[in-house]
Amino acid sequence: MATTTIESFRCMMCEHEYEEKVSKGEDVERSCPKCRSNSIRHLKKKKVAKPN
Amino acid sequence: MGLSSRRAVYIPFPQAVPCSYILNMDDCLGINPIACGKCAEVCEKDAINYDDQGEVVTRDVGAIIVATGLDVYDPTEMDEYGYTRFENVITSMEFERLICAGGPTDGHFVRPSDQERPKRIGFIQCVGSRNPKIGRPYCSNICCMNTIKDTLLLADHYPDTQNSVFYQDIRASGKSFEDMFQRSKEAGTRYIRGLPGDIDEDPKTRHLIVTVENTTSGKLERHELDMVVLSVGVQPSADRDKLASMLTLSKTSDGFFMESHPKLKPVDAPTRGVYFAGFCESPKDIKDSVCQAGAASSRAGALLNAGEIKIEAITSVIDGEACSKCGLCAKVCPYGAITWQKGEVAAVVEAACAGCGACGATCTFGAITMRHFTDDQLIAQVRAILAEKPEDKVFGFACNWCSYAGGDMAGISRIQYPSTNRVIRTMCSARVSEEMVLEAFRCGAPVVLVSGCHYADCHYIDANRQTVKRVQKLWNKLEKAGVRPERLQLEWISAAEGQKFAKVMRQMEELRQTVTADEIAHAREALKPKPKKKPKTKEKEETAPTAS
Numbered sequence: 001m002a003t004t005t006i007e008s009f010r011c012m013m014c015e016h017e018y019e020e021k022v023s024k025g026e027d028v029e030r031s032c033p034k035c036r037s038n039s040i041r042h043l044k045k046k047k048v049a050k051p052n
Numbered sequence: 053m054g055l056s057s058r059r060a061v062y063i064p065f066p067q068a069v070p071c072s073y074i075l076n077m078d079d080c081l082g083i084n085p086i087a088c089g090k091c092a093e094v095c096e097k098d099a100i101n102y103d104d105q106g107e108v109v110t111r112d113v114g115a116i117i118v119a120t121g122l123d124v125y126d127p128t129e130m131d132e133y134g135y136t137r138f139e140n141v142i143t144s145m146e147f148e149r150l151i152c153a154g155g156p157t158d159g160h161f162v163r164p165s166d167q168e169r170p171k172r173i174g175f176i177q178c179v180g181s182r183n184p185k186i187g188r189p190y191c192s193n194i195c196c197m198n199t200i201k202d203t204l205l206l207a208d209h210y211p212d213t214q215n216s217v218f219y220q221d222i223r224a225s226g227k228s229f230e231d232m233f234q235r236s237k238e239a240g241t242r243y244i245r246g247l248p249g250d251i252d253e254d255p256k257t258r259h260l261i262v263t264v265e266n267t268t269s270g271k272l273e274r275h276e277l278d279m280v281v282l283s284v285g286v287q288p289s290a291d292r293d294k295l296a297s298m299l300t301l302s303k304t305s306d307g308f309f310m311e312s313h314p315k316l317k318p319v320d321a322p323t324r325g326v327y328f329a330g331f332c333e334s335p336k337d338i339k340d341s342v343c344q345a346g347a348a349s350s351r352a353g354a355l356l357n358a359g360e361i362k363i364e365a366i367t368s369v370i371d372g373e374a375c376s377k378c379g380l381c382a383k384v385c386p387y388g389a390i391t392w393q394k395g396e397v398a399a400v401v402e403a404a405c406a407g408c409g410a411c412g413a414t415c416t417f418g419a420i421t422m423r424h425f426t427d428d429q430l431i432a433q434v435r436a437i438l439a440e441k442p443e444d445k446v447f448g449f450a451c452n453w454c455s456y457a458g459g460d461m462a463g464i465s466r467i468q469y470p471s472t473n474r475v476i477r478t479m480c481s482a483r484v485s486e487e488m489v490l491e492a493f494r495c496g497a498p499v500v501l502v503s504g505c506h507y508a509d510c511h512y513i514d515a516n517r518q519t520v521k522r523v524q525k526l527w528n529k530l531e532k533a534g535v536r537p538e539r540l541q542l543e544w545i546s547a548a549e550g551q552k553f554a555k556v557m558r559q560m561e562e563l564r565q566t567v568t569a570d571e572i573a574h575a576r577e578a579l580k581p582k583p584k585k586k587p588k589t590k591e592k593e594e595t596a597p598t599a600s
Contacts, residue, residue, distance in 0.1 A: 012527070012537060012538045012540070012541060012542075013538070013541060013559060013563075015538070027507065027514070027517070028507075029506060029507035029508070029544060037541075037543065037559075038542055038543045038544045039523075039538075039540075039541045039542045039543065040542075041524065041527050041537070042524055
């Protein structure tokens with residue numbers, strides 16, 4: 001089972017910061033949930049997510 | 053299918069080609085220490101060899117056709133349908149086995165719980181298809197027509213059977229398919245628009261109670277049925293990841309292999325010499341699979357008979373003297389076109405190189421030249437564009453296939469956007485190196501945009517993932533240098549997204565207006581290349597006094 005972590009992202013267009021579950025090795029195109037920009041900066045790792 | 057037991061020696065299915073027996077060694081008793089050997093005794097051709105082992109065979113081939121087929125969705129996780137809880141809920145594949153003359157009941161249609169012939173049968177469509185909640189948003193393409201065929205078959209063989217089909221849409225696009233659908237309705241099949249929310253079982257009669265909201269009438273209905281057939285969706289085969297890694301293939305978000313171009317090269321893989329046939333590329337029926345297989349074999353034949361292969365002139369060239377033997381270029385090449393061994397100079401296999409330029413942008417030693425898009429050419433373009441009044445310009449890089457074409461689309465659609473933008477075309481966004489972006493800032497660019505194809509559309513398998521990594525590094529670098537990282541932007545714009553191109557350009561222009569002259573001047577200074585440290589010379593070491 002792939003490790004899932006909650007990680008922080010920052011939109012470089014609208015400066016919106018948000019957290020999202022990230023699975024190890026996933027290949028996902030990211031876009032800002034607020035302005036849909038693709039300029040998403042990956043910030044530091046936060047914590048291991050609990051399994052659903 | 054779990055509907056009957058199978059011997060250790062069997063023919064996979066009655067129509068198998070070649071129609072020969074398989075010996076399943078997991079179930080066979082014929083190996084030591086227990087020796088049965090009955091099949092070897094009766095085989096007149098002496099075709100049975102218990103010591104036969106799997107072996108790895110190496111073949112040198114000029115083309116590969118990938119036709120890995122499909123797996124059927126297991127609906128056990130969809131608990132509301134009670135598959136495996138209720139014996140009389142079966143899948144469409146199990147239904148095929150039940151009505152097959154070579155099946156466990158010799159083609160006699162009976163329900164599993166009491167071996168009686170069911171008279172009220174429900175078919176539930178889209179089980180494991182068109183359902184984003186379970187990660188299957190795509191239409192499986194074949195289920196609607198398979199169910200229509202089954203209802204016609206039942207109506208023909210058992211006219212007293214009452215068939216009900218629960219559906220959300222019937223997709224009967226194809227030659228004579230609509231006619232089949234109409235015939236099914238005329239044969240008495242009831243089509244109820246709505247997918248059941250729950251199935252329950254009467255413990256005494258083992259009949260199934262299906263609860264469904266009929267979206268045509270808007271009423272909640274309960275149907276008592278003898279048997280329910282789940283029209284299960286299909287999915288790409290489970291071992292596709294291994295194959296994708298071996299052949300450097302890319303996949304769509306649904307997990308199917310991605311073709312080189314959806315219209316112009318629908319059977320070609322992005323890796324040259326690899327072609328697709330059948331379900332591995334997208335859900336399709338037998339007819340379409342046969343068409344695609346014919347096209348794939350023709351493409352492969354054309355390649356093999358060509359004698360000479362023409363390749364694009366835009367490929368990478370490695371300067372062996374400048375190469376530091378680090379191997380980074382080989383790691384980022386999405387086609388595996390760069391060969392490298394530890395401690396050795398990397399080399400490009402030109403026939404395999406597609407010309408994305410990811411290697412050239414990664415090499416910090418200047419050892420890789422990308423023909424027609426050399427570092428010198430691109431840097432010269434950056435300098436030329438920003439030579440005069442750079443503070444008034446929105447500067448950007450756009451990939452040839454999508455973003456640059458998106459700009460064209462905005463133009464031909466006459467969509468208004470600021471005229472301040474200046475865009476340099478590269479074959480892939482992965483060709484844009486750190487140095488090119490930094491040079492733009494050094495030349496006084498207030499903002500820089502790097503744009504490429506969406507993830508699923510990348511024309512170089514997954515080269516644009518390198519763009520993301522590079523831009524992340526650049527944001528950190530800019531921040532460290534005291535330059536506002538927001539001045540560098542990344543966007544995925546497809547060839548059809550003229551509107552998005554214009555929107556991004558408007559946003560970039562707004563961003564440009566927030567950048568002050570002081571910020572531009574600071575970036576010019578802060579990002580100046582640091583003078584290279586002088587390498588330690590051996591002379592000093594030699595002249596230094598040594599302790600005796």
